[in-house]
Structure formats: structure tokens, C-alpha cells
Amino acid sequence: MSEIESLSPRKQIWLRLKANRAALASMFLIGLLMITVLVAPWLSPFNGEDIDYEAIASEPSITTGHLFGTDSLGRDLFVRTMEGSRISLAIGLVATLVSLLIGINYGAIAGYFGGRVDAVMMRIVDILYAMPFMFFVILLMVFFGRNIFLIFFAIGAINWLDIARIVRGQTLAIKQQDYVEAARIYGASHWKIIQRHIVPNLLGIVVVYITLTIPQVILVESFLSFLGLGIQEPMTSLGALVSEGANEMESYSWTLIFPAVFLSIILFCFNFIGDGLRDALDPKQVK
Amino acid sequence: MIEYFIRRLLGAIPTIFIIILVSFFLIRLAPGGPFDFDKSLAPEIQANLNAKFHLDEPVYKQFGFYLKGILQGDFGPSFQYKNYTVTELIGQGFPVSMQLGLSAMALALLLGSAAGILAAYRQNSKFDYGVMTISMLGISVPNFVMAPILILLFAIMFSIFPAGGWNDGALENRILPIVTLALPQIAYIARISRGSMIEVLRSPFIRTAFSKGLPTFYILTRHALKPTLLPVISYMGPAIAGIITGSVVVEQIYGIPGLGRYFVQGALNRDYTLVMGVVVFYGVFIILLNLIVDLLYGWLDPQIRLQGKKA
Numbered sequence: 001m002s003e004i005e006s007l008s009p010r011k012q013i014w015l016r017l018k019a020n021r022a023a024l025a026s027m028f029l030i031g032l033l034m035i036t037v038l039v040a041p042w043l044s045p046f047n048g049e050d051i052d053y054e055a056i057a058s059e060p061s062i063t064t065g066h067l068f069g070t071d072s073l074g075r076d077l078f079v080r081t082m083e084g085s086r087i088s089l090a091i092g093l094v095a096t097l098v099s100l101l102i103g104i105n106y107g108a109i110a111g112y113f114g115g116r117v118d119a120v121m122m123r124i125v126d127i128l129y130a131m132p133f134m135f136f137v138i139l140l141m142v143f144f145g146r147n148i149f150l151i152f153f154a155i156g157a158i159n160w161l162d163i164a165r166i167v168r169g170q171t172l173a174i175k176q177q178d179y180v181e182a183a184r185i186y187g188a189s190h191w192k193i194i195q196r197h198i199v200p201n202l203l204g205i206v207v208v209y210i211t212l213t214i215p216q217v218i219l220v221e222s223f224l225s226f227l228g229l230g231i232q233e234p235m236t237s238l239g240a241l242v243s244e245g246a247n248e249m250e251s252y253s254w255t256l257i258f259p260a261v262f263l264s265i266i267l268f269c270f271n272f273i274g275d276g277l278r279d280a281l282d283p284k285q286v287k
Numbered sequence: 288m289i290e291y292f293i294r295r296l297l298g299a300i301p302t303i304f305i306i307i308l309v310s311f312f313l314i315r316l317a318p319g320g321p322f323d324f325d326k327s328l329a330p331e332i333q334a335n336l337n338a339k340f341h342l343d344e345p346v347y348k349q350f351g352f353y354l355k356g357i358l359q360g361d362f363g364p365s366f367q368y369k370n371y372t373v374t375e376l377i378g379q380g381f382p383v384s385m386q387l388g389l390s391a392m393a394l395a396l397l398l399g400s401a402a403g404i405l406a407a408y409r410q411n412s413k414f415d416y417g418v419m420t421i422s423m424l425g426i427s428v429p430n431f432v433m434a435p436i437l438i439l440l441f442a443i444m445f446s447i448f449p450a451g452g453w454n455d456g457a458l459e460n461r462i463l464p465i466v467t468l469a470l471p472q473i474a475y476i477a478r479i480s481r482g483s484m485i486e487v488l489r490s491p492f493i494r495t496a497f498s499k500g501l502p503t504f505y506i507l508t509r510h511a512l513k514p515t516l517l518p519v520i521s522y523m524g525p526a527i528a529g530i531i532t533g534s535v536v537v538e539q540i541y542g543i544p545g546l547g548r549y550f551v552q553g554a555l556n557r558d559y560t561l562v563m564g565v566v567v568f569y570g571v572f573i574i575l576l577n578l579i580v581d582l583l584y585g586w587l588d589p590q591i592r593l594q595g596k597k598a
Binding site: 127134135136138139140141142215219222223226227228229239242243245246249250253256260263264267268271272275 | 301302305309310313423424426427428429431432434435436438439443532535536539540550551554555557559562563565566569570
């Protein structure tokens with residue numbers, strides 16, 4: 001008799017994720033990219049703002065040291081692409097955190113209290129779903145200037161709806177559990193039950209939505225920066241770089257291609273990881 | 288059905304009201320007024336201007352004026368395009384955007400569902416993996432990256448299509464913008480229809496049809512197609528919003544005189560009334576289209592229809 005090995009759910013998820021080669025490769029690539037982006041300032045002799053008068057709009061080459069070439073002002077494109085990636089990734093992480101904070105609390109409160117509170121709160125979410133958000137963000141940028149913190153917050157504040165819905169659904173199930181009942185009998189406050197007993201048990205699902213929200217957020221920010229409504233000079237983001245590149249591409253195509261490739265790789269990887277995680281967490285997906 | 292329609296229509300009113308309210312108060316909160324110039328105006332002129340645009344009245348009255356104007360289809364004058372009202376600008380730009388959007392939508396539905404259905408039918412084949420990888424590419428590459436790359440390839444390197452401009456809607460000027468708008472939607476629709484087709488093909492009624500010995504093509508088109516397309520229909524709401532948002536960028540890049548371009552120009556020039564007018568207009572437009580999509584869905588799916596009656 002061979003012994004049947006029983007696997008913990010976490011191990012099963014990991015095994016399924018490992019079988020998904022695209023997701024695994026994406027995780028590796030994103031990790032590599034993040035490290036590169038962080039150590040990049042020490043990798044290049046140039047600075048993103050300095051102008052190299054001997055190499056204005058020069059092609060990518062190893063001999064000049066401008067690995068990705070320079071833009072029409074003579075700024076090193078490698079350094080600028082790294083800077084842009086850093087800002088884009090930072091916005092992706094911070095704005096996702098903002099949307100998580102709002103979404104988890106909102107969804108958990110709606111699901112936990114149920115009844116009329118739930119009905120009203122979810123009706124508000126329904127109404128917000130129908131709004132053309134990109135337009136509202138642009139509206140915000142027009143009226144309040146292009147402040148980077150506002151960008152973080154505005155983008156985070158529009159992306160919490162999906163998370164709120166998912167969290168609410170999960171909370172409805174979790175609050176029926178015996179341990180929640182036990183906590184209530186012991187006299188724990190509503191707030192404590194939500195924070196200590198409900199939210200920690202939501203995190204599995206939330207992780208999937210983190211990986212799916214990050215690329216959305218990065219996309220929104222790049223979209224704004226592309227239109228000239230996001231990050232302002234001398235700071236840069238991948239969207240702003242793509243925009244500059246698009247204006248210069250007829251003569252200097254590399255100014256478009258490098259930032260475009262970086263942006264696409266980042267979005268591509270996060271989407272693959274999110275998809276892979278979702279499949280791995282889905283118990284129906286046993287092959 | 289009519290009852291359901293009316294209920295949904297009434298449900299849309301608060302949403303529309305909130306859109307108008309939010310946009311209106313955002314403007315009031317904004318620093319700087321429309322008549323702040325480098326040189327300050329004479330106080331009498333300032334007062335006259337304020338009086339003309341009701342800026343000297345309390346905010347709730349201004350909101351009343353604005354709301355009344357919108358109900359009559361009047362979004363006020365543009366602050367930047369002199370001698371134009373916002374309504375006129377929307378009237379000029381929208382038909383162009385609409386033509387592009389509709390063509391992109393049709394292309395996306397046709398190509399997307401065809402690719403998805405074929406991929407599902409040949410699940411785990413090379414074709415399937417190809418479609419899925421390309422569609423991930425279509426989803427991940429944003430349209431403001433795709434557009435310059437398409438221009439670089441097809442306009443600058445091979446000069447097949449013009450790099451931009453509208454040229455009164457000549458066919459060769461339309462192709463690149465339409466393709467750019469449609470690509471992400473093709474990708475999404477392919478993924479959605481693949482997923483639902485796989486599920487449909489596993490269901491008992493399809494197995495029955497196969498065991499009766501019906502030809503495959505007949506089963507796919509007659510039995511499997513309708514249930515497969517249901518999730519695609521319900522995706523049309525987000526798809527419409529996506530195409531409209533995309534059109535903002537696409538019109539900007541290709542230099543097309545559509546509503547999206549006016550919107551971006553308005554945003555960069557702080558043309559408050561124009562930006563707000565477009566937001567409200569598109570908000571209402573998207574909500575109404577979503578309503579139509581929901582009705583279509585209800586008509587196609589008998590289960591939804593029953594629920595509508597019960598409630």
C-alpha cells in the first residue's frame with residue numbers, strides 16, 4: 001500500500017502556481033526588473049538630468065556609455081527609463097495599497113453588518129461602477145494641479161470597487177464561522193472582530209487582486225502622464241517617456257522603443273502573475 | 288420587460304445626478320477662476336462677466352442653472368474656443384468618435400469571439416496557446432504604446448497608411464486608429480469567449496448533440512454559440528467604456544478631430560466648461576449604453592428575464 005500524501009492547501013496552491021510556467025517566469029522577471037531598477041543609479045555613470053552635449057540624440061551604443069542612447073536634450077535614456085520604471089512601480093504599489101485600505105475596510109464592514117448597511121453600501125458601489133473614472137481622474141488633475149501625492153491618492157481611490165465587492169462576498173461567508181461567533185460571545189467589539197478575525201482570513205483572495213490592481217494602476221498613471229496630466233518634469237514616469245518618445249520617434253525611434261518595452265514587460269508580467277495566482281487559488285482548476 | 292426597463296431607467300437617474308454634482312463641485316473647489324488672466328481685469332468688467340455667467344450668485348443657485356442648462360442640452364460656452372458653445376463642440380466631435388468607436392467595437396466582437404471560440408474548440412493546441420499569448424499581449428500593451436508603434440511600423444517604415452489626420456474620414460486614415468482601439472477589446476473578448484466556450488462544450492446538451500452525430504459546425508453555430516456569447520454581451524458595458532477612454536488617447540495621437548481630442552485639449556487648457564461637459568455627456572452616454580446592454584442580456588438569457596419579473 002502506498003501512502004497517500006496529503007498536501008496542505010497552501011502547498012497545493014504553490015504546486016499549481018509552480019506548474020504555471022508563464023506566471024513563474026513573470027515573477028522571476030519582475031523580481032529581476034525591480035532589483036535592476038533599484039540599483040540602476042549605481043550602474044550608469046550618468047544622471048537623469050545631466051545633459052551630455054557630446055551625445056545629443058545619440059543612438060544606443062556601448063562605446064559612449066549610453067546603453068539606451070540619449071533623448072533630444074542629451075539626457076541618458078537608460079537612467080531615465082530606470083527612473084521612470086521606479087516611479088511607475090512606486091505608484092503601482094502605493095496606489096494599490098490605498099485602494100486595498102479603502103476596499104478591504106469598506107467590503108468587510110458591508111459584509112459584516114449586512115442588512116440595510118450592506119444594501120446601501122453596495123448600492124453606492126454599483127453607482128460608482130457606472131462612472132467613467134478615467135474622466136474623473138483627468139478632471140481632478142485639471143483642477144488640482146499635477147501633484148504626485150494627489151496622483152497616488154486619486155488613482156488608488158478609484159480602484160477599490162472590485163476589491164470591496166470581493167471582500168464583501170468573502171466576509172459574508174467568514175462571519176458565519178464558529179470562531180467569529182466565539183469572539184462575539186467573548187464580547188469582542190465589532191471593530192476588533194473585523195480586524196482580528198475577518199480581515200486576516202481574506203488575505204488569500206486579496207493577494208490575487210493586488211497583482212491584478214497593480215498593472216491597472218500603472219496603466220492609469222502612464223495614461224495620465226502620456227497626456228501630459230500626470231508626472232511633471234524633471235520627474236518622469238514610463239508614460240511620460242513613451243509620450244516624449246512618440247514625439248521623437250520619426251528620427252530617434254529608440255526613445256520610444258525602450259520605455260515602451262519596459263512598460264509593456266511590467267504590465268505583461270503582473271497580468272500573468274495575477275492570472276496564475278487566480279487559477280492556483282481556484283479549487284475547480286484541478287487538472 | 289417594459290417594467291424592468293423603466294425600473295432600470297429610473298435607477299440610472301441618481302447615478303447621472305451624482306456625476307453632474309461631482310463634476311460641478313470639483314470645478315467650484317478648483318483654485319483659480321476662468322477669468323484669472325495675467326493682467327487683472329477692471330473690476331467693472333469682472334463684475335459684468337461674473338454676472339453674465341451667474342458667478343455672483345450662491346453656489347446652489349449656480350448648480351440649479353447648470354442643471355437646467357444640461358436638461359435643455361446646453362453645457363454653456365467654451366472658455367477656450369471662442370464663439371463656440373460646449374454643445375456645439377460636442378456636436379462636432381462626437382460623430383467622429385462615434386464612427387471610430389462603432390467600427391472598433393464591431394471589429395472586436397467579430398474577431399475576438401471568432402478567435403476565442405476556435406481556441407476553445409482546439410483547447411490546448413498550438414492555436415489555442417497562440418491566441419492566448421497574443422491576447423495577453425493585447426491586454427498588456429496599452430493603446431498609447433500600441434499607437435506609436437503601429438505608426439512607426441505602418442506609416443514611417445512601410446508607409447502603407449498615413450501617420451495621422453482625419454482627411455474627412457478617408458478609409459486609409461481610419462484603419463490604424465480603429466485597429467488601435469479594437470486590439471485590447473479583441474484580446475479581452477477572445478479570452479472571455481474562449482472561457483465560456485470551454486464551459487459550454489463540457490455541458491451535457493453539447494455532449495448529447497455530439498452523440499446524436501450532428502456535424503460539428505452545426506453544433507458550434509446552432510447549439511454552442513448563443514450561450515457562449517452571453518458573457519461577451521455582459522462584457523460589452525466595460526468594453527464601451529474602454530473604447531471611449533481609449534479614444535481620448537487614440538484621437539490625440541492620430542490627430543483626429545473627435546470628442547476625445549477636444550477633451551484632452553480642454554484639460555490641458557483648463558477649459559472648465561468643456562471638460563465638465565464632456566465628462567457629463569460621456570457619463571450619461573455610458574450609463575445609457577450599459578442599460579441597453581443589460582436589456583439585450585435579459586432578452587437573450589431567459590433566467591435573467593424571470594428574475595426581473597419576480598422582483
